[in-house]
Amino acid sequence: MKWFSHILAWLVLCIAVPAHAAAPNSVQVTYDIYKGSIKIGEIEEVYTRDKDHYTLSSITKPVGIFAVFKPEKVFVNSRGLVGKQGLKPLHFDHRREQDASKDSSAEFDWEKGELTQIHQEQRDMVALPEGTQDRLSAMYQFMFLPNxxxxxxxxxxxxxxxxxxxxxxxxxxxxxxxAGEFSTLYLDDQAKSGERHNEIWLATQRYNLPCKMVITEANGDQLTQVLSKLQIR
Structure with a gap:
């Protein structure tokens, strides 16, 4: 499911900014995933905030003909703190239903400034930069992005x-x-010619939640993720 890794790879945006007082306590979203004009998958995500803690869960499932040949779900979870600079992950995990060799997780020790990345029973400890996000929390960090x-x-x-x-x-x-019509902010990775180009649109009147994302490969192939359902509380 290479397409899933690509989709999540550009859901990795974050920035250290002042927290937005009106950020919601609960968000439920569904995204449709297209390869070219063909729908190949859906992502369902739930964000919940309880005072100064948050939890995030994401389930990706293939649809249509893709579900026949690749009937595998992907589960991603993130939990951590909500502070003055937005989301501060403590634990992240990524699990594939049928291929444990591609599972991964991360542990954030902010006091020691250490990030432990775990993959195939290997533990890699590196320095933890301020403002680091995991690839799921990153898209909800946009709720704290200043206009x-x-x-x-x-x-x-x-x-x-x-x-x-x-x-x-x-x-x-x-x-x-x-899911509706949205005014947007546009994010562009300014890729050079011959490189993969990543683009993302944030719904400015819906807490800067992503409403569309596009990956264009160097060969012209495109993956598109579009918001299809949105519930905010």
């Missing part, structure tokens, strides 16, 4: 490695999705 932001630079772990990312932020066009 004045023009760039986003961030570290992110997927439980296997820690990487840094850079996106330019600008005002996006109004975007129609199955």
């Amino acid at each position: 004045s932001a023009t760039v986003v630079d961030f570290p992110m772990t997927n439980g296997i490695r820690l990487n840094n990312y850079h996106y330019a932020v600008s005002r996006g066009q109004k975007l129609k999705t199955p």
Whole structure:
């Protein structure tokens, strides 16, 4: 399920910013995933905040013909703290229903400044930069992104490695999705010619939740994730 790894790879954006007092306590979303014009999967996610703690769960399942040949679900979870700079993960795990060799997890020790990444029974301990997110918490860190932001630079772990990312932020066009029409911020990784190009649109009137994301491979192949259902409390 290489497409799933790609989809999540560009859900890795985060930034250390002041917390948004009006951020919701509960979010439930569903995304449709397309390869070209063909729907190949769905992602269902739930974000819950209880005072200064949060939990996140995500389930990805294949649909259509893809479900016949790749009938595997992928489970991703994140939990941690909510503070002045937004989300602060404590634990992350990624699990595939039929291939444990690709499972991974991460443990965040903020007091010691240490990040432990666990994959195939190997534990890799590295320095933990301030503001680090995991690849699931990252998309909900956008709830704390100021409207004045023009760039986003961030570290992110997927439980296997820690990487840094850079996106330019600008005002996006109004975007129609199955979940509604949204005013947006547009994030562009400014990829060079011949590189994979990642784009993401945030719904500015819905707490900057992602409403569309597109990966364009160097060969022109595209994966698109579009918001289809949204419930906020």
